[in-house]
Amino acid sequence: MTRFDFNIHATDGAARTGVIRMQRGDIRTPAFMPVGTAATVKAMRPAEVRASGAEIILGNTYHLMLRPTAERIARLGGLHKFMGWERPILTDSGGFQVMSLGALSKLTEDGVTFASHLDGSKHLITPERSMEIQRLLGSDIVMAFDECTPYPATRVQAESSMLRSMRWAQRSRDGFDSGIDHASRSALFGIQQGSTFEDLRAVSAAKLIDIGFDGYAIGGLAVGEGQAAMFSVLDYAPGQLPADRPRYLMGVGKPDDIVGAVERGIDMFDCVLPTRSGRTGQAFTHAGPINLRNARFAEDEAPLDATCACPVCKTNSRAYIHHLIKSSEILGAMLMTEHNVWFYQQLMAGLRAAIAAGELTKFANDFRAQYGAR
Template identity: 75%
Template sequence: MAERFSFSIQATDGAARTGYIEMQRGDIRTPAFMPVGTAATVKAMKPETVRKTGADIILGNTYHLMLRPGAERVAKLGGLHKFMNWQRPILTDSGGYQVMSLSDLRKLTEKGVEFRSHIDGSKHMLTPERSMEIQCLLGSDIVMAFDECPRADRPRDEIAASMEMSMRWAKRSRDGFDAGGEHAERSALFGIQQGALDEELRRISADKLTDIGFDGYAIGGLAVGEGQEAMFATLDFAPGQLPQDRPRYLMGVGKPDDLVGAVERGVDMFDCVLPSRSGRNGQAFTWNGPINLRNARFAEDQEPLDSRCACDTCGTYTRAYLHHLVKSQEILGAMLMTEHNIAFYQQLMQAMRDAIGQGRFSAFAREFRRDYLR
């Protein structure tokens, strides 16, 4: 049986690196993109189709699953993997980001966050300890520490205070996770670096997290409205502040050119709703940039979405047919477009892994931007 968790770097090219995370439910090739299965489903896709695209791991959402169907119910039904028929690794976020976004429905204290459900208005309390308990009940393979995610435009003293509280919550998350018995013995815990765009605050956060000790480290508090230039400026220093021998996970990112730029700066893992959400809304990502299938110019276009893409959608259906499905709001359109987008993201990750292994990542990134951003 594989180890509980191990990470090995196979090759580097500048700051970019490729490797493997080994876990009992399977290996995760890095750089890795995790499709988002918010409510125990990657919307418009069957789990076996998600796997066929090349995804090694998916993400589940603690906040949504604790409200419906409920973590205790999922546990009673055999855990999240059995419940949704996905037998490979699952990472669950802590619920912190979703709760923090409910500014009108929550009350933040040192203990945690009291909030009202957006579904039925029922009151709940989410603390670091409860977040660990929920993720244990779900059976998550990679558990995320509970944190607060402040906006980057808040005053520096507020960001600093938020970061310090998140570090106290990180220690409570560590203690709560370690008390999880059998689940803790087969899963991993990631800490989350905070500090917005401030290099000193992120250094302090990284040092505190390293002192606590985690299996991996996430870079939180980005992709929350600061723009790509500011995000990349932060990624110029943030990954290097984290332990070199552990995976680095940039949460909630992003567009294909975001991924390339972040890998270029040393990031190993990503998640984002963008490929699935865009697919449901008629946008396809291609090697030559995104295209909107709602546009009339595709009504009689008999070419595939992307001639360089190896997915079933591109191998079987024309842009004209997909245009028709999207304009008609047919469910099949959302399914086929989402499958393509998730497959494109996985092909992009494989291309980056190959380029790093061959020592040509800079050339790959340059060629990608030339074609994608033209």
């Protein structure tokens, strides 16, 4: 069985489409990974997530280590069995969450000590512990433990943070390799840092390549810098990483962010936006996002998106979903989330087809023109 293999089938400019092959199934790229923070893609059953076209989901190391704990999940057969998802799972390292705790966390060369947001209990995550947690979960794609550089950062701050992440990357590599049973069937991704400084990102990429990873993530973006600054980094950062390995842009994003990032050579994405928006009344459509809480939808008999092929748009009106949301009915969040996840997966399918046909520029321009038309 193939542990990890990435084949590029077609390119269009900097964009690529291909397939990642792993023991639990193939992942067509560019791919969007719905976020299953606490062993669930919120408001959706695994079969519904799979029906949308999703081939891989993301699990959250920080939340799962606290509740129900990685050790308990391991005793119960691993994360796939625990949540009923048989296909690949990527787990983040926990670094972003513990860094975001701010005053509740303390960073040292060893790792990060933090207080649980659940009960205040103290925990330490090191690169080695992060690898252990992800091994206990049974992750298919493991992320190296890194320091997520805040934005804005001075050059001195960005360099210091990046270099620490590179030291942690080596420790993550060593810790991952020590779990022989896990390393024989899973993949490890390194994370490039360097904020918005091109030369620092070049140093980071070189150090990661020297260590050697199955894939490479671009970290430290989607942290408040705005789309223009993000795209400016993506104009060069993907090209600093190996062309024959997947490139993963962490925590992105909005549909137009994804289209622009694919044009710049990104292969993998994750974001809580489609599920979080679904729970708060926002639906993504080809004409842009709409807020179903708005009174103008109270008697609107149209589907959420007339061009969408999802089950929600086939059978439910905007008026009905508006009613559910205004009534605080759970079904409203479920239907909205299902539609949004389908919307993202249909977008990825369209991007893959456009790259394969050599028509990405037209697809992207048409999408942007329609998406911003409201």
